[in-house]
Amino acid sequence: MIKNELIFNNSLQRIDKLKCESKEIEDLFDSLSKIGDIIIVGGALRDFALDDAPRDIDIIIDSDSPEDFNDALKEFDCYRNRFGGYKLIISSIEFDIWSINDNWAFKEGIHNSKFSNISKGTFYNFDAIALNLTTLQLDADIFIQTLNNKMLDITLEEDFIPLNPTPEVNIVRAFNIREEWGLNFSNRVSRYISEWFETTASPYEVLQKAELKHYGRATDQNKYRLSL
Structure with a gap:
């Protein structure tokens, strides 16, 4: 069973290991730590x-100064993605780095931009997990409850779901x-999927293209069935 202590301890140990194995990763974390909290x-x-x-590894930095980011990342081979974040690859690990104010939920005004709201602004409860390496705060209660209940649900309030x-x-x-973690769909998730299928032209083709882009593969259409 996954608990807060396990997530916290394993995360710190694995991050320290990555730093020890790669001087460039160590330098990246050192540079980012100078401009704000690393989350x-x-x-x-x-x-x-x-x-x-x-x-x-997705990283949020509690800083909103473009100059700070440019200065911290000037020694690294990175580029801006279309959502305003920075992307770079070190030792076969892809790092996506964002200002806290570029977080989607914060930009949309769904929540105020602070650490305790990061988990609240995720689309799924499965993603509601954040660790502040600077203050050593872990927010994983929603994620752990998700695993215990074996239920995938949408975290956002109804009015904000269409904004994604x-x-x-x-x-x-x-x-x-659902396939990898054995979670069931909540009624909200099932309804969200059903409504999208009803209003989208060639939905299976759209999903296969999204899967190919996001995961580098496209599986059989039978995977996308609400009933197991």
């Missing part, structure tokens, strides 16, 4: 909890989470 979110923390090596810009990616992820 790791999402999948990397799940990987750390299971003692797996992450493919990518990538519904096809959300749906691909829902089916992958």
Whole structure:
């Protein structure tokens, strides 16, 4: 069973290991620490909890100064993505780095931009996990409850759900989470998927393209069925 202590301890140990194995990763964390709190979110923390090596690490920095980011990352081979974040690859790990104010939920005004609201602004409860490496604060209660209840649900209030810009990616992820983690869909998730299918032209083709772009593969259409 995954608990807060396991996530916290494993994450710190794995991050220290990455720094020891790669001087460039150590330099990256050192540079980022000079401009604001370093907050790791999402999948990397799940990987750390299971003692797996992450493919990518999403980092939020509690700073909103473009000059600070440019200065901190000037020695690294990185580029801006279309959502305003910075992307770079070190030792086969993809790092996505964002200002806290570029977090989607904060930009949309759904929550105020602070650490305690990061988990509240995720689309799924499965993604509601964040670790502040600077203050050593872990926010994983919603994620742990999700695993205990074995239920994938939407975290956002109803009015904010349509604001999410990538519904096809959300749906691909829902089916992958169900397949890999054995979570059931809540009524809200099932309704969200059903309504998207009803209003989208060639939905299976759209999902396969999204899966190919997001995961590098496209599986059989039968995967995208609400009933198991």
